[in-house]
Amino acid sequence: xxxxxxxxxxxxxxxxxxxxxxxxxxxxxxxxxxxxxxxxxxxxxxxxxxxxxxxxxxxxxxxxxxxxxxxxxxxxxxxxxxxxxxxxxxxxxxxxxxxxxxxxxxxxxxxxxxxxxxxxxxxxxxxxxxxxxxxxxxxxxxxxxxxxxxxxxxxxxxxxxxxxxxxxxxxxxxxxxxxxxxxxxxxxxxxxxxxxxxxxxxxxxxxxxxxxxxxxxxxxxxxxxxxxxxxxxxxxxxxxxxxxxxxxxxxxxxxxxxxxxxxxxxxxxxxxxxxxxxxxxxxxxxxxxxxxxxxxxxxxxxxxx
Numbered sequence: 001x002x003x004x005x006x007x008x009x010x011x012x013x014x015x016x017x018x019x020x021x022x023x024x025x026x027x028x029x030x031x032x033x034x035x036x037x038x039x040x041x042x043x044x045x046x047x048x049x050x051x052x053x054x055x056x057x058x059x060x061x062x063x064x065x066x067x068x069x070x071x072x073x074x075x076x077x078x079x080x081x082x083x084x085x086x087x088x089x090x091x092x093x094x095x096x097x098x099x100x101x102x103x104x105x106x107x108x109x110x111x112x113x114x115x116x117x118x119x120x121x122x123x124x125x126x127x128x129x130x131x132x133x134x135x136x137x138x139x140x141x142x143x144x145x146x147x148x149x150x151x152x153x154x155x156x157x158x159x160x161x162x163x164x165x166x167x168x169x170x171x172x173x174x175x176x177x178x179x180x181x182x183x184x185x186x187x188x189x190x191x192x193x194x195x196x197x198x199x200x201x202x203x204x205x206x207x208x209x210x211x212x213x214x215x216x217x218x219x220x221x222x223x224x225x226x227x228x229x230x231x232x233x234x235x236x237x238x239x240x241x242x243x244x245x246x247x248x249x250x251x252x253x254x255x256x257x258x259x260x261x262x263x264x265x266x267x268x269x270x271x272x273x274x275x276x277x278x279x280x281x282x283x284x285x286x287x288x289x290x291x292x293x294x295x296x297x298x299x300x301x302x303x304x305x
Contacts, residue, residue: 009088010036011079013072017096025098030057032105037082039075040065071187084173095167099215108170111158111209123199124171126164127212128153140208145260159208163196168214185299189240198253239290239303246294
């Protein structure tokens, strides 16, 4: 039992959203949440007419237009701070195309209560994910120096994981007082991983709830390379992936074993995605810029702004 009233606020970061997809998200999420805060990272306000989308739920939805594209970390922080102003006990981070399974929030809360009653210090709790491109379900991830140990999802057991992706993560607002907010210098990629790993180092851990799977759409497309699925992102994302990895290798957030893993995988990432690029020379130049910016701490918006 809890001795306080729950107030669960959904935080959705928008960037040129599809109105139909956003409506589907809100229609499913609003029934499970106390309030929803939309932070619009689109370059111009009103990219999508939200009037029809939020009609009937306007009393529960707050819309905030950021000052251009401030990045996912900054947008999430704006949402978290806004949620705390209305006394939110929890935030639920969501992508603009997320679709919540039925009773997802209640299942996450039930899982949280079990862990809290056992004295566990929780960073975040989330669902397992079904990748609509690769048709694979991801469970928990435990980082090893030379590989990622994947632990299958469970129908009955709560599973500890080194990190969760942001979408679907339920976080008690008080945790931010202990471990800090999202790192805005990263702008977009590795924001969720860095935050979860920072939590780990401070004794707060992330978990996957049992019998709960959420669909997720990663990257532009997936291709098969040597029997494995390779998620293809655009140049914009590739720059931030490489730059942020270089940057984080010299910071204290990530575990040593995670740093070893990234150091070994980064050259493979660069070579593989250069080979699959339409313009290989431009891709290689982009990666060189990303590496330089990571070493020189040229963070935030970086090369693209």
